[in-house]
Amino acid sequence: MQKDFIYLDxxxxxxxxxxxxxxxxxxxxxxxxxxxSIYAAGASAKEAVDRARELIASTLGAKANEIYFTGxxxxxxxxxxxxxxxxxxxxxxxxxxxxxxxxxILHTCQYLEKKGYEVTYVGVDEKGIIKxxxxxxxxxxxxxxxxxxxxxxxxxxxxPIREIGAMAKAHGVLFHTDAVQAYAHMPxxxxxxxxxxxxxxxxxxxxPKGIGFLYIRTGIKIRSLLHGGHQExxxxxxxxxxxxxxxxxxxxxxxxxxxxxxxxxxxxxxDYLINRISQEVPHCRLNGDREKRLSNNVNFSFQFIEGESxxxxxxxxxxxASSGSACTSGSLDPSHVLLAIGLPHEIAHGSLRxxxxxxxxxxxxxxxxxxxxxxxAKLRSMSPLYxxxxxxxx
Amino acid sequence: MYTEKVMDHFQNPRNVGEIDNASGVGTVGNAKCGDIMRMxxxxxxxxxxxxxxxxxxxCGAAVATSSMATELVIGKTIQEALQVxxxxxxxxxxxxxxxxxxxxxxAEEAIHAALWDYAQKNGIQIEGLEKPKxxxxxxxxxxxxx
Numbered sequence: 292m293q294k295d296f297i298y299l300d301x302x303x304x305x306x307x308x309x310x311x312x313x314x315x316x317x318x319x320x321x322x323x324x325x326x327x328s329i330y331a332a333g334a335s336a337k338e339a340v341d342r343a344r345e346l347i348a349s350t351l352g353a354k355a356n357e358i359y360f361t362g363x364x365x366x367x368x369x370x371x372x373x374x375x376x377x378x379x380x381x382x383x384x385x386x387x388x389x390x391x392x393x394x395x396i397l398h399t400c401q402y403l404e405k406k407g408y409e410v411t412y413v414g415v416d417e418k419g420i421i422k423x424x425x426x427x428x429x430x431x432x433x434x435x436x437x438x439x440x441x442x443x444x445x446x447x448x449x450x451p452i453r454e455i456g457a458m459a460k461a462h463g464v465l466f467h468t469d470a471v472q473a474y475a476h477m478p479x480x481x482x483x484x485x486x487x488x489x490x491x492x493x494x495x496x497x498x499p500k501g502i503g504f505l506y507i508r509t510g511i512k513i514r515s516l517l518h519g520g521h522q523e524x525x526x527x528x529x530x531x532x533x534x535x536x537x538x539x540x541x542x543x544x545x546x547x548x549x550x551x552x553x554x555x556x557x558x559x560x561x562d563y564l565i566n567r568i569s570q571e572v573p574h575c576r577l578n579g580d581r582e583k584r585l586s587n588n589v590n591f592s593f594q595f596i597e598g599e600s601x602x603x604x605x606x607x608x609x610x611x612a613s614s615g616s617a618c619t620s621g622s623l624d625p626s627h628v629l630l631a632i633g634l635p636h637e638i639a640h641g642s643l644r645x646x647x648x649x650x651x652x653x654x655x656x657x658x659x660x661x662x663x664x665x666x667x668a669k670l671r672s673m674s675p676l677y678x679x680x681x682x683x684x685x
Numbered sequence: 686m687y688t689e690k691v692m693d694h695f696q697n698p699r700n701v702g703e704i705d706n707a708s709g710v711g712t713v714g715n716a717k718c719g720d721i722m723r724m725x726x727x728x729x730x731x732x733x734x735x736x737x738x739x740x741x742x743x744c745g746a747a748v749a750t751s752s753m754a755t756e757l758v759i760g761k762t763i764q765e766a767l768q769v770x771x772x773x774x775x776x777x778x779x780x781x782x783x784x785x786x787x788x789x790x791x792a793e794e795a796i797h798a799a800l801w802d803y804a805q806k807n808g809i810q811i812e813g814l815e816k817p818k819x820x821x822x823x824x825x826x827x828x829x830x831x
Contacts, residue, residue, distance in 0.1 A: 595742065597719055599745055600695070600743070600747075604696075616719055616744070635716075636717040637716030637742075673739075673740055673741060674742045675723040675740040675741065675742055676716060676742045677742075678723070678740055
């Protein structure tokens with residue numbers, strides 16, 4: 292693909308960094324041996340996997356044997372929920388999560404409910420931050436797991452993870468966090484934050500797709516996800532995705548090295564977008580918290596228009612973005628996250644998510660705001676809702 | 686995911702706007718589901734649709750089907766306009782993705798709603814026209830996963 296477009300969908304996926312591709316290549320072409328084999332080509336692959344595991348562990352303050360490589364964020368989330376409830380069935384059948392989790396958590400919870408488990412979905416305030424008092428009230432003697440995401444994928448809100456970790460610990464309940472959007476984007480310390488399990492995904496921080504990891508604190512009982520070989524300490528059988536593992540570790544290394552620098556750069560871009568859109572587009576609202584949000588995330592709702600139309604028109608101008616409208620979710624309902632923060636359906640349909648990377652430029656942001664202004668005005672000129680609004684307000 | 690014709694009608698929608706003192710106006714859909722269409726008809730004394738305009742809140746397919754529906758009814762008699770079904774609108778657009786078929790139903794319903802309004806205003810009955818549903822999603826059930 293030529294760089295003739297403005298990519299503002301980095302929460303969906305990111306470009307694989309050239310250094311990551313470079314680090315992976317020898318494991319396709321030279322050290323392609325099976326890490327379980329005894330000869331040199333296998334041994335060097337095994338060494339690479341071990342090094343990668345150590346590196347990932349070091350970014351979290353964890354131990355290498357607490358890192359399990361997975362096929363991505365959804366796999367980690369599924370694994371945690373399904374295998375923990377099974378392992379801790381003797382304690383109870385109750386799980387607590389939030390109303391704004393990714394579908395990898397929510398749909399798995401719904402699946403477990405059908406299997407006879409009980410799930411409490413704790414609400415969030417209008418900024419999308421979990422209600423801690425409600426969370427604490429939901430804890431019962433038979434609660435086995437609290438799963439709350441580190442940062443939300445749609446509105447970028449960062450959750451009070453440290454407080455939740457402390458609360459879970461005080462009540463003797465396991466705490467898992469889906470850190471797919473947060474890992475390698477902000478500092479995480481599993482010990483200081485009392486995180487028992489954490490899932491992450493490589494392609495959200497310039498690593499390859501199809502690789503992720505799950506951190507499982509030593510001592511936690513969790514059933515094996517895949518039975519077979521001894522890989523991943525017997526908990527996830529199958530020959531290791533060596534190239535992916537090398538890639539995710541390289542991406543993590545690069546990301547963590549330059550965390551602050553990158554955050555600063557992204558914030559400059561998102562501040563520009565937020566400030567100009569808020570000031571220059573009437574009848575809009577910023578979704579999520581202004582401060583406690585991922586540095587790369589912008590999410591606006593524009594009244595009287597629908598998100599898919601907005602996305603197609605942005606695409607025609609070469610701008611890649613995403614929306615929480617029903618039409619982009621394949622159902623009739625708009626984003627559950629936008630509904631959970633209290634937006635009415637018709638306003639939730641008109642949302643736009645722009646997620647930047649440090650490769651974006653201010654000039655691109657300028658073009659994006661100009662395009663958004665023009666398109667929102669055009670769509671409003673054809674909107675019966677806007678027509679009604681103008682009539683009612685003279 | 687959209688055909689060239691859908692994209693064309695989305696990018697350059699025909700007959701967007703309002704008609705002052707329209708012979709009939711119909712609004713269908715609901716904002717909850719993310720699409721609302723409003724059709725304005727200008728019908729002459731011989732019962733021929735002289736003009737049709739629309740406003741739509743909705744996705745690309747909703748805009749394109751509205752636009753195509755206006756083109757299909759302009760110049761037609763009321764009875765001919767009643768024959769403009771959602772299938773006719775879809776065919777004229779070279780098809781829609783399955784999840785967007787309801788948009789074409791909405792377009793058909795919008796024409797019917799505008800004709801119904803015209804009939805009410807003039808105290809006449811239009812043969813074959815039933816009172817339109819206000820919301821085409823009423824009967825739809827969402828498929829379950831798993």
